[in-house]
Amino acid sequence: MTVTRGLEGVVATTSSISSIIDDTLTYVGYDIDDLAENASFEEVIYLLWHRKLPTAAELDELKKQLAESAALPKEVLEHFKMYPIDKVHPMAAVRSAVSLLGLYDDEADVMEKEANYRKAIRLQAKMPAIVTAFARVRKGLEPIAPREDLNFAANFLYMLTGDEPDEVAVEAMNKALVLHADHELNASTFTARVCVATLSDVYSGVTAAIGALKGPLHGGANEAVMKMLTEIGTLENVEPAIRGKLANKEKIMGFGHRVYRQGDPRAKHLRDMSKKLTELTGEPHWYEMSTRIEEIVTGEKNLPPNVDFYSASVYHSLGIDHDLFTPIFAVSRVSGWLAHILEQYDNNRLIRPRADYTGPGKQEYVSIEMR
Numbered sequence: 001m002t003v004t005r006g007l008e009g010v011v012a013t014t015s016s017i018s019s020i021i022d023d024t025l026t027y028v029g030y031d032i033d034d035l036a037e038n039a040s041f042e043e044v045i046y047l048l049w050h051r052k053l054p055t056a057a058e059l060d061e062l063k064k065q066l067a068e069s070a071a072l073p074k075e076v077l078e079h080f081k082m083y084p085i086d087k088v089h090p091m092a093a094v095r096s097a098v099s100l101l102g103l104y105d106d107e108a109d110v111m112e113k114e115a116n117y118r119k120a121i122r123l124q125a126k127m128p129a130i131v132t133a134f135a136r137v138r139k140g141l142e143p144i145a146p147r148e149d150l151n152f153a154a155n156f157l158y159m160l161t162g163d164e165p166d167e168v169a170v171e172a173m174n175k176a177l178v179l180h181a182d183h184e185l186n187a188s189t190f191t192a193r194v195c196v197a198t199l200s201d202v203y204s205g206v207t208a209a210i211g212a213l214k215g216p217l218h219g220g221a222n223e224a225v226m227k228m229l230t231e232i233g234t235l236e237n238v239e240p241a242i243r244g245k246l247a248n249k250e251k252i253m254g255f256g257h258r259v260y261r262q263g264d265p266r267a268k269h270l271r272d273m274s275k276k277l278t279e280l281t282g283e284p285h286w287y288e289m290s291t292r293i294e295e296i297v298t299g300e301k302n303l304p305p306n307v308d309f310y311s312a313s314v315y316h317s318l319g320i321d322h323d324l325f326t327p328i329f330a331v332s333r334v335s336g337w338l339a340h341i342l343e344q345y346d347n348n349r350l351i352r353p354r355a356d357y358t359g360p361g362k363q364e365y366v367s368i369e370m371r
């Protein structure tokens with residue numbers, strides 16, 4: 001048996017959702033640069049689920065469906081109040097809440113295609129409410145109901161703070177959501193596909209995916225980047241801190257990628273946003289520190305930043321708590337997970353690779369008294 005550690009380079013499925021070819025990322029053939037500059041997140045959701053950009057009428061219909069489904073069942077809201085709130089990481093809360101949502105969806109185990117699509121809408125619609133309601137309940141605040149007149153990005157920020165966000169914040173949030181929506185067979189998407197390939201339900205697939213996204217080698221890296229920036233603290237400290245980490249063979253969070261070699265095409269959009277927003281908030285040092293870290297890490301290790309690196313200073317500048325950065329990733333990526341789950345159901349085969357056994361050879365059972 002040949003073992004490919006971490007399944008590097010293994011092609012495990014066909015997919016018509018997104019592609020990474022020669023360091024270029026496309027969603028259904030549309031370049032991510034084009035989408036980041038022009039598309040709304042709602043359009044991207046439609047694109048990923050239908051493999052075409054929506055007409056105005058189709059987009060209106062999707063927005064209406066999302067708005068109608070955005071509120072959480074009261075049982076889920078009540079449940080937040082029972083969590084050991086001061087100890088729970090929001091990603092664990094989101095993972096549990098999505099699992100719980102499945103209990104209150106009458107169609108949770110209905111496997112017809114139309115029912116699965118309806119569940120996709122309900123789950124996508126409810127993700128912002130899950131993250132923002134948890135974020136508020138843990139501070140002793142009441143959750144805020146979504147507003148029908150705001151778009152997806154604006155509603156997220158509104159439900160988090162209770163204030164209508166300004167145009168710059170909405171534009172940044174929308175762009176971040178577009179950039180994070182899908183990424184071929186990344187670890188969390190693969191997890192979702194493995195789960196539903198057993199013909200398990202949509203809620204199980206998304207719950208499993210959230211668990212995979214949580215780890216710091218994947219989506220959890222954006223929070224870890226902000227932790228690193230906060231610990232380093234000043235531009236002067238960057239050089240010794242980063243060189244020290246590299247000398248100790250520590251990984252620098254937000255750098256490196258399994259697939260990209262020359263660089264992650266999403267990072268430049270987040271870098272530009274980071275510059276703009278940190279200037280606006282009067283905290284340019286977060287951007288300056290980040291670019292200095294980039295110079296050192298790319299210079300020393302030839303490792304470019306990934307999507308998680310500059311998203312940290314972007315979200316910080318939007319006033320978002322650092323442990324909500326990865327849940328925001330999930331609010332966006334659930335669109336991609338759901339696209340992949342629906343695609344998996346359409347052409348399903350159980351996913352079951354092999355392991356090359358390295359344990360002891362044949363042994364005889366020894367009774368407990370004789371051990």
Ligand SMILES: CC(=O)SCCNC(=O)CCNC(=O)[C@H](O)C(C)(C)COP(=O)(O)OP(=O)(O)OC[C@H]1O[C@@H](n2cnc3c(N)ncnc32)[C@H](O)[C@@H]1OP(=O)(O)O
Nearest residue numbers: 216217218219221250251252253254255256257258306308
């Ligand atoms: C949305 C996302 O999931 S993007 C990724 C987010 N994760 C991070 O930012 C965490 C930091 N980065 C990493 O840990 C890795 O680069 C990963 C997990 C993204 C990719 O991992 P792999 O493809 O398995 O690469 P692997 O970890 O084997 O690294 C290859 C080499 O580059 C080094 N390297 C990779 N990333 C980094 C890093 N961030 N800092 C320092 N060195 C690194 C490794 O130490 C290794 O060096 P070696 O060959 O001398 O041992």
Ligand SMILES: O=C([O-])CC(=O)C(=O)O
Nearest residue numbers: 182183185186187258307
């Ligand atoms: O593709 C990956 O391995 C990780 C990644 O960048 C993402 O999920 O956006």
